[in-house]
Amino acid sequence: MELWSEETIRDFRHTLLTWYDQEGRANLPWRLNHEPYRVLVSEIMLQQTQVDTVLPYYERFMQHLPTVQDLARAPEEQVLKLWEGLGYYSRARNLQKAARFVVDELHGNWPESADDLQELPGVGPYTSAAIASISFNEVVPAVDGNAYRVFSRLLKIDADIAQTKSRKIFYDAILPIVDPQRPGDFNQAIMDLGSSYMTAKNPDSIKSPVRQFNAAYRDGVELDFPVKTKKQKPVKQLFMATISEKDGELLFEKRPEKGLLSGFWTFPLTEITSIDDIKGQQLNIKPIVHVFTHRRWEIWLVKQDVTATSTQQYLSSTQWQALSLPTVQHKLLAALEELR
DNA sequence: AACCCGTGGTG
DNA sequence: TCACCAAGGGT
Numbered sequence: 001m002e003l004w005s006e007e008t009i010r011d012f013r014h015t016l017l018t019w020y021d022q023e024g025r026a027n028l029p030w031r032l033n034h035e036p037y038r039v040l041v042s043e044i045m046l047q048q049t050q051v052d053t054v055l056p057y058y059e060r061f062m063q064h065l066p067t068v069q070d071l072a073r074a075p076e077e078q079v080l081k082l083w084e085g086l087g088y089y090s091r092a093r094n095l096q097k098a099a100r101f102v103v104d105e106l107h108g109n110w111p112e113s114a115d116d117l118q119e120l121p122g123v124g125p126y127t128s129a130a131i132a133s134i135s136f137n138e139v140v141p142a143v144d145g146n147a148y149r150v151f152s153r154l155l156k157i158d159a160d161i162a163q164t165k166s167r168k169i170f171y172d173a174i175l176p177i178v179d180p181q182r183p184g185d186f187n188q189a190i191m192d193l194g195s196s197y198m199t200a201k202n203p204d205s206i207k208s209p210v211r212q213f214n215a216a217y218r219d220g221v222e223l224d225f226p227v228k229t230k231k232q233k234p235v236k237q238l239f240m241a242t243i244s245e246k247d248g249e250l251l252f253e254k255r256p257e258k259g260l261l262s263g264f265w266t267f268p269l270t271e272i273t274s275i276d277d278i279k280g281q282q283l284n285i286k287p288i289v290h291v292f293t294h295r296r297w298e299i300w301l302v303k304q305d306v307t308a309t310s311t312q313q314y315l316s317s318t319q320w321q322a323l324s325l326p327t328v329q330h331k332l333l334a335a336l337e338e339l340r
Numbered sequence: 341a342a343c344c345c346g347t348g349g350t351g
Numbered sequence: 352t353c354a355c356c357a358a359g360g361g362t
Contacts, residue, residue, distance in 0.1 A: 050356090
């Protein structure tokens with residue numbers, strides 16, 4: 001691991017921020033100003049989600065719920081509808097809980113330090129540091145995937161970023177480098193660097209504004225960083241989706257309050273051991289496939305008459321279209337439409 | 341610490 | 352097809 005002198009650190013800050021001022025993505029909507037609410041919404045949406053995916057969601061969200069008070073007062077269904085298709089739906093629920101905490105418990109007075117911001121639901125070590133530095137100028141590193149990648153290469157840090165304990169190693173290494181005058185811009189510049197010249201697969205270090213600080217590139221081992229152990233494959237699961245129609249309405253089922261897609265409405269799903277379990281009753285020729293981080297679903301549509309249970313309900317198209325539905329349910333609805 | 345939680349894009 | 356990636360947090 002490299003150790004930088006005070007002079008190198010000052011040189012790096014100046015080089016990075018000069019580049020950021022000239023070529024950073026200044027036009028991102030959440031960089032319009034530094035209001036903590038706008039920054040919070042963007043940071044939550046950007047968790048494990050790419051900028052291009054977030055952009056239209058962010059614009060629409062801020063249009064409908066422009067202030068933290070608006071979000072606090074909104075019905076949860078509206079928040080989930082604005083989040084529909086973005087995934088990791090606990091983020092949306094926690095975001096609203098955070099807004100209600102700020103409005104109801106703190107009377108609209110935002111926590112200003114990273115430590116205090118972590119009290120907000122859904123706000124962890126990274127997000128709290130991002131908000132504290134961007135909105136309140138706290139000198140603290142925002143250690144996200146970009147920071148891991150950028151600094152693992154610059155400093156040749158070989159700690160496994162999949163390990164929880166590595167976060168402190170990176171935090172401690174980056175803290176003395178953060179620009180004390182512009183901590184928010186410093187953190188965002190690292191992110192811009194990580195998504196442009198210092199990407200995971202095809203880095204363009206030869207043109208990188210900080211190539212002279214890149215020890216891994218210097219030594220020809222750039223792609224060896226960051227060190228990250230592999231994830232496990234998604235578990236395959238087979239389901240039968242019950243298609244039951246009554247008076248032009250379709251039967252939906254509300255999923256349990258905990259677990260995958262908790263609280264969302266889908267067609268009733270029954271796990272089956274093999275396709276033989278439904279012996280040729282399926283309507284579709286190929287299964288609907290949907291892949292989550294840890295699970296891979298293959299779903300067969302089966303038409304059958306049933307009696308609705310307490311968690312099931314017949315919904316008109318007007319009714320279900322008003323709901324926030326997970327993407328897998330939209331796939332099932334599209335497949336059913338194909339069969340008509 | 342290890343696992344859970346969505347979705348869309350890429351080579 | 353599949354592994355991996357993308358501004359992580361909760362339990």
